[in-house]
Amino acid sequence: MVKIIEKPLAVNPLKKSQIMGAITAFLGMHRVMPLVHGAQGCMAFTKNFLTQHFREVTPMQSTAVFDIATIIGDDSNLHQGIANVIDKQNPDFIGLVTTGMTEVRGDDMKGSMFRFREKYPQYAETPVVSVTTPDFKGDAETGFASAVSATLAALLPIEPVRDYRTRKLINILAGMHLNAADIDWIRRVFEDFGLEVIVLPDISSSMGGQVTRFYTLPEEGTTIDMIHRMAQADFTIAIGGCMEQAADILLEKCCIPYKKFDSLTGITYSDELISWLMDYTGRPVPKWLKVQRQRGVDALLDAHFSFGGKVFSIAAEPDLLYSLGNFITREMGIKLECAVTTARSGAFEELEAENIIMGDLGDLEEYSKKSDFILANSNAVPMCHRTHQPLYKIGFPIKDQFGHFHRAFVGYAGVMQLAFDIGNICLSLDIEKSH
Amino acid sequence: MRLAIQQLTEEPSCDHNQKKTAEQKKNACKKPTPGATAGGCAFDGAQIVLVPIADAAHIIHGPMTCTGQSYNNRGTRTDKGSFHQYGFTTDLSELDIVFGAEKKLKESVRYVVEKFSPKAVFIYSTCVTAMSGEDIGAVSKEMQEELKVPVIPVDSPGFSGSKNLGNKFAGFSLINHVIGTREPEKIPMFPINLIGEYNIAGELYQVEPLFEELGITLFSKMTGNAGYDEICHAHRSKLSVVICSQALISLARQMKDKYEIPFMEGSFYGMGETRKTLVKIAENLGSDILKKRAEELCDRKEKETYEKLAPYLPILKGKRVLVYTGGVKSWSVLNQLEELGMEVVKSSTRKSTEDDIARILEYFEGNEDGLMPKGDGKTILNLMKQYDAHLLLAGGRNMYNAMKGKVPFVDVNQERHFAFAGYDGTLELARRLVYTLTSPVFEVTTRPAPWEVSFG
Ligand code: SF4
Numbered sequence: 001m002v003k004i005i006e007k008p009l010a011v012n013p014l015k016k017s018q019i020m021g022a023i024t025a026f027l028g029m030h031r032v033m034p035l036v037h038g039a040q041g042c043m044a045f046t047k048n049f050l051t052q053h054f055r056e057v058t059p060m061q062s063t064a065v066f067d068i069a070t071i072i073g074d075d076s077n078l079h080q081g082i083a084n085v086i087d088k089q090n091p092d093f094i095g096l097v098t099t100g101m102t103e104v105r106g107d108d109m110k111g112s113m114f115r116f117r118e119k120y121p122q123y124a125e126t127p128v129v130s131v132t133t134p135d136f137k138g139d140a141e142t143g144f145a146s147a148v149s150a151t152l153a154a155l156l157p158i159e160p161v162r163d164y165r166t167r168k169l170i171n172i173l174a175g176m177h178l179n180a181a182d183i184d185w186i187r188r189v190f191e192d193f194g195l196e197v198i199v200l201p202d203i204s205s206s207m208g209g210q211v212t213r214f215y216t217l218p219e220e221g222t223t224i225d226m227i228h229r230m231a232q233a234d235f236t237i238a239i240g241g242c243m244e245q246a247a248d249i250l251l252e253k254c255c256i257p258y259k260k261f262d263s264l265t266g267i268t269y270s271d272e273l274i275s276w277l278m279d280y281t282g283r284p285v286p287k288w289l290k291v292q293r294q295r296g297v298d299a300l301l302d303a304h305f306s307f308g309g310k311v312f313s314i315a316a317e318p319d320l321l322y323s324l325g326n327f328i329t330r331e332m333g334i335k336l337e338c339a340v341t342t343a344r345s346g347a348f349e350e351l352e353a354e355n356i357i358m359g360d361l362g363d364l365e366e367y368s369k370k371s372d373f374i375l376a377n378s379n380a381v382p383m384c385h386r387t388h389q390p391l392y393k394i395g396f397p398i399k400d401q402f403g404h405f406h407r408a409f410v411g412y413a414g415v416m417q418l419a420f421d422i423g424n425i426c427l428s429l430d431i432e433k434s435h
Numbered sequence: 436m437r438l439a440i441q442q443l444t445e446e447p448s449c450d451h452n453q454k455k456t457a458e459q460k461k462n463a464c465k466k467p468t469p470g471a472t473a474g475g476c477a478f479d480g481a482q483i484v485l486v487p488i489a490d491a492a493h494i495i496h497g498p499m500t501c502t503g504q505s506y507n508n509r510g511t512r513t514d515k516g517s518f519h520q521y522g523f524t525t526d527l528s529e530l531d532i533v534f535g536a537e538k539k540l541k542e543s544v545r546y547v548v549e550k551f552s553p554k555a556v557f558i559y560s561t562c563v564t565a566m567s568g569e570d571i572g573a574v575s576k577e578m579q580e581e582l583k584v585p586v587i588p589v590d591s592p593g594f595s596g597s598k599n600l601g602n603k604f605a606g607f608s609l610i611n612h613v614i615g616t617r618e619p620e621k622i623p624m625f626p627i628n629l630i631g632e633y634n635i636a637g638e639l640y641q642v643e644p645l646f647e648e649l650g651i652t653l654f655s656k657m658t659g660n661a662g663y664d665e666i667c668h669a670h671r672s673k674l675s676v677v678i679c680s681q682a683l684i685s686l687a688r689q690m691k692d693k694y695e696i697p698f699m700e701g702s703f704y705g706m707g708e709t710r711k712t713l714v715k716i717a718e719n720l721g722s723d724i725l726k727k728r729a730e731e732l733c734d735r736k737e738k739e740t741y742e743k744l745a746p747y748l749p750i751l752k753g754k755r756v757l758v759y760t761g762g763v764k765s766w767s768v769l770n771q772l773e774e775l776g777m778e779v780v781k782s783s784t785r786k787s788t789e790d791d792i793a794r795i796l797e798y799f800e801g802n803e804d805g806l807m808p809k810g811d812g813k814t815i816l817n818l819m820k821q822y823d824a825h826l827l828l829a830g831g832r833n834m835y836n837a838m839k840g841k842v843p844f845v846d847v848n849q850e851r852h853f854a855f856a857g858y859d860g861t862l863e864l865a866r867r868l869v870y871t872l873t874s875p876v877f878e879v880t881t882r883p884a885p886w887e888v889s890f891g
Contacts, residue, residue: 008542009494010502010526017500039562040467041476041593045504048475048832052508052850057812057835064467065594077469084470100498101562101594104532136498136527136563214816214839379507382520399508 002349003357011362012379014315015342016396017135018143019097020046021176023060024396025147026095028174028201030223033091034060037078037107038099042135053397054207054405059217061085065102075112082116086126091217092224093127093155095147103134127224129154139342140396141317144176145242148200152249155227169233171256172199173247175240177320177395180208181408186239186264189411192286193277198226198233200246208405230254235280239264239410240319241346262319262347264410265418266327267296273411289412296415300331303423310426313338313368314375315361316395318346323409324375324394325351328422331415338367373425390425467597473832476593478561479505480601483849484683485557485589485608487633487658488666490516492553495524496540496571497561501593502526510635510850515662516553523547532567537574544578544586554663555585557608565592575612585663587612599682606686609657609666614690617667619654625720626654628672628696630687631680632703634659635849638856642703645713645736645857649728651720657683670694674719676701676712679767681791703856705771706737740858744775747865752776754872757819759783759807759829760847766794768828768847771855773798775865780822781807812836826872841881843871 019036023046026034036043043062050058063081085094098109109130117124131150133143170190174183183204190197199222206221230250236258238247247258259276263269270293274285312334314325321341329336329352336353340363349356357363361376365383368374374384377395384391398404407421408414467474478501486493486509495502506522513519525543527536544556556578560571571588579586591604632639639659646653655661655669675687675698687698699719701712710733717726754777758768769779782799784792784806792806799805807818812833819827819842827837831848838844845867847855855864 008525008539008546010522010524012522013499013503013506013524013526015499015526016503017498019500020504035470039476039592039594040472040474041479041562042500042504044473044475044479045500048508049504051832051835055835057839061470062467062472063469064472065469066466066596081469084468088471099500099562100527100532101566104563104566134498134529135500135503136529136532139499212839212841214812214836216811216813379522382507382517 001356002344003355003359005357005359005363005366007362010360012365012383013360014340014364014377014379015360016049016140017042017100018133018138018140018146019099019135020049020396021140021143021145022095022097022131022133022147023058024050024140024176024203025144025151025201026097027058027060027218028203028206028221029093029095029151029227030206030219030221031092031217032095032221033085033089033217034095034097035063035081035085036060036097036099037063037081037109038065038101040064042099042101049397052399055402056207056209056211057215058207059089059215075107075115078107078112079116079119082128083120083123086123089216091126093129095151096128096130097133097143097147098131099133100135103132103136127155139317141176141240141242141319141345142343145245148173148243148246149249151200151227152230152246152253155224156231156249156253157228168194169196169198169229171230171233171236171250171258172197173236173238173243174199174201174203175238175243175319177240177317177323177409178204179407179409180204180405182264182410182414184208185408185411185413189273189277189286189289192289193281193283195277195281198222198230200227200230231256235259237261241322242319263323263326265323265414266331267293267300267412267415268331269327270296270411270415292412292416296412296419299416299419299423303419303426304333306423306426306430307332307334310372310429311335311337311370312373312375313340313364313371314394315340315364315380316376317342318344318348320395322346322348322351324418325353327415327418328375329353332419332422334422334426337369337371338364340364340367372429373422390429392421392425475598475601476562477596477598477601477604478559478591478593480598480603480682481559481589481591481605481608482601483509483598483633484602484605484658486519487511487513488515488555488557488661488663489513489519490553491555491557491663492518492521492523492547492551493557493559494540494543494547495522495559495561496527496536496564496569497524497559498527498532498563499524501559501561508850509633510848510852511633511659512637512640513634513660515660518551518553527563532563535567535569536564537569540569540571540574541578544574545582548582548584553584555587555613557587557589559589559591561591562593565590565594585613585616602680602682603685606683606689610686610689610693613663613666615667615670615694617664619668619671622671623652623654625649625651625722625725626672627651627716627720628655628657628669628675628687628690629653629659630657630675630677630698631683632656632659632678636851636854638703638854638860641854641859642709642857645709645732648732649713649717649725651716651725657686670696672696674699674716676716678702679704702767703860704767705774706733706740706858706861707770707774708767709733709857710737736858740862743862744865747869748776750869750873751865753778754826754868755780755822755824756826756828757781757807757815757822757824759810759815759827759833766791766798769795769798771861771864772828774861775868777868779805780824781805781818783807783809812839816840816842826868841877843874843877845871 238260502524575586575588
């Protein structure tokens with residue numbers, strides 16, 4: 001049963017707004033400019049937040065709605081914002097994100113875009129993907145999912161031409177919980193099974209540090225051509241419950257069947273993926289993957305001595321919460337005391353936990369008293385100082401650590417990484433205790 | 436409520452406007468350009484000033500963006516409490532907005548006071564709650580009476596302006612609701628207000644010992660390492676010293692009008708500025724002995740610092756720096772770099788007032804070439820190349836731009852981990868400059884990869 005703790009306000013929010021999720025999704029696309037329609041603070045906070053998290057340049061802009069404009073409610077800011085972005089950066093497309101303020105004001109985005117197209121035919125070349133992301137609804141993950149869905153809905157060709165030479169093309173819809181190393185692992189596995197993949201959005205390539213020159217638009221993520229080509233794929237794999245909505249669009253618009261993985265973390269889910277790939281392609285499993293599985297298994301065996309009897313608590317957006325929570329409870333055998341999350345989506349309600357709470361880090365602090373360690377973002381650092389619990393940092397933001405984005409949590413690589421990382425925390429606790 | 440916001444936003448949004456004609460005003464204080472802006476909102480600015488008061492709780496009345504993406508992210512250090520690391524927000528839902536959330540806000544204040552017993556509660560309005568007409572003023576009054584804890588409204592919707600304006604909103608709340616609400620137990624010999632110093636990375640800790648040694652009491656700090664109580668008795672100080680903040684001069688001015696406390700500006704960036712500031716404070720406090728003591732202290736400190744700087748100065752000598760930072764900070768940092776023997780090739784004038792610009796120009800001996808207008812990462816990197824600069828000194832926003840350009844960089848932003856004020860700070864800055872300038876990383880990372888090398 002999912003609990004909601006009765007209190008009037010959020011104490012140390014776990015939730016980030018939909019705006020942050022939507023922008024993160026757009027950052028995984030090549031030469032897109034995320035444009036936040038609202039007062040400039042929403043963009044500035046989010047930019048600061050994501051820059052510190054990724055340690056990368058994170059291009060984004062704001063329509064900078066100001067006092068008078070707020071009250072009158074015209075669309076000059078929006079139009080001027082789009083025009084300026086096209087003039088200055090000439091992006092392949094614009095990801096337009098709304099805010100609570102423009103939603104309360106009742107801005108009619110469709111109508112406004114229509115007027116924009118009429119008024120400025122010179123900008124007709126640049127598509128604008130508009131996403132509704134009021135921050136009084138949903139969470140970062142829903143914002144992320146909405147941005148991916150909106151992108152597909154807007155950019156997929158209306159009548160896709162099936163090209164039977166591209167039989168081996170697979171779409172991968174990568175949820176917000178995936179790290180760069182996760183996306184890389186998934187891509188490599190599919191490619192080594194002889195498949196071609198298009199990953200949407202591909203924040204591994206854009207925010208993973210491989211762009212070493214200066215840029216004013218995110219580079220090397222999913223290109224607009226790739227997005228067009230997704231219509232010709234044979235199959236879609238959706239990773240994370242929140243990506244189902246986007247997979248549905250591909251199904252409805254282009255008749256592409258899909259399979260959804262609520263998680264790819266742990267031996268069970270990894271095996272399921274590999275079995276599927278073996279069936280689908282009829283190919284043998286690459287050697288490196290076999291080796292990696294053996295190593296994952298070995299890591300679990302080695303570390304299991306320290307897992308026994310431990311208790312943990314976790315706070316994260318639904319997909320990440322489920323992936324890690326499920327693996328640590330069902331395959332490591334560590335008890336879950338309290339799981340805190342931000343929205344009702346995905347499979348997290350299946351977790352075996354004493355408490356599953358829709359809430360914040362304040363609730364986590366209150367309901368994790370028995371836990372030996374905590375999994376949460378870096379905003380839980382002050383809390384873990386107070387409670388003297390070790391913190392394994394996951395999710396958004398992680399501002400005080402290098403390399404978090406390059407840890408793999410999925411596949412056999414993820415099994416090994418997590419067995420070691422969680423194992424080390426447990427081992428230190430055991431050593432401390434015995435002294 | 437609407438009216439209150441209007442009044443506030445009708446104030447000129449930057450001080451450098453005040454001497455100008457209406458026409459000039461329009462030009463100087465242009466609204467941000469849609470699609471080409473940087474910088475935070477007024478709400479952000481209000482928080483910068485007030486959140487360092489860490490024994491008071493800060494409740495943000497609005498939906499999630501304002502808090503979810505921003506809390507626990509201030510570089511301020513304090514030993515007075517831990518609320519600066521907390522995010523309290525009413526996290527409004529759609530229903531709350533439709534039906535009004537004043538009740539929710541009241542319950543939130545009760546909850547926080549009961550559970551966390553803060554010394555005071557600050558309530559911030561944001562875009563959505565200002566638009567839907569939530570009356571945080573009335574709620575504050577009611578709650579203060581009910582709970583017997585000071586509850587202070589901060590009217591700071593983001594859409595009303597820039598961070599600078601938000602700084603002012605914060606000052607407005609302090610002067611109207613906090614300062615003068617309590618009398619101190621005793622008044623020391625030389626009590627002063629320090630305004631606009633937020634103890635970023637512990638900068639206050641670098642200058643505090645100087646005041647201690649002189650016998651000057653930082654009676655009310657606004658707001659680095661401040662407790663709520665000390666701000667209440669700020670009206671008993673003998674002098675206000677505004678550090679690097681144009682926006683809060685208005686607060687000092689209001690305190691002068693209301694309580695006849697004279698004010699002055701100062702800076703602790705660099706040994707020269709530190710000396711000037713300390714001596715001027717002593718002068719303003721009207722004590723010759725104090726002035727003499729300040730001069731002696733500075734003599735001694737300078738001597739000590741130069742001794743410690745000895746290993747670094749030869750490395751820094753003649754190195755060219757591009758400075759891209761806002762406001763008052765830019766000219767004081769220029770002087771600080773000059774003391775270290777470095778040469779500034781260009782300095783930004785972003786957020787600078789005319790006074791600031793005049794001072795920057797003074798550094799460049801009147802040559803306007805030294806001034807650099809607003810620019811994006813690309814402009815900065817291009818200028819670096821053009822002027823063959825060795826190093827970029829800027830805010831965190833540009834840190835990763837610099838890394839993409841593979842140029843040495845020192846961060847002077849709010850979230851940084853190093854403090855650069857006073858004598859110890861000058862030493863720290865020298866170290867940071869030397870570390871980045873001499874890092875082998877830049878040579879290694881600019882080498883071509885094996886497949887990029889052409890033979891023959
Ligand atoms: S611009 Fe408005 S809604 Fe956005 S963060 Fe600032 S106060 Fe909040």
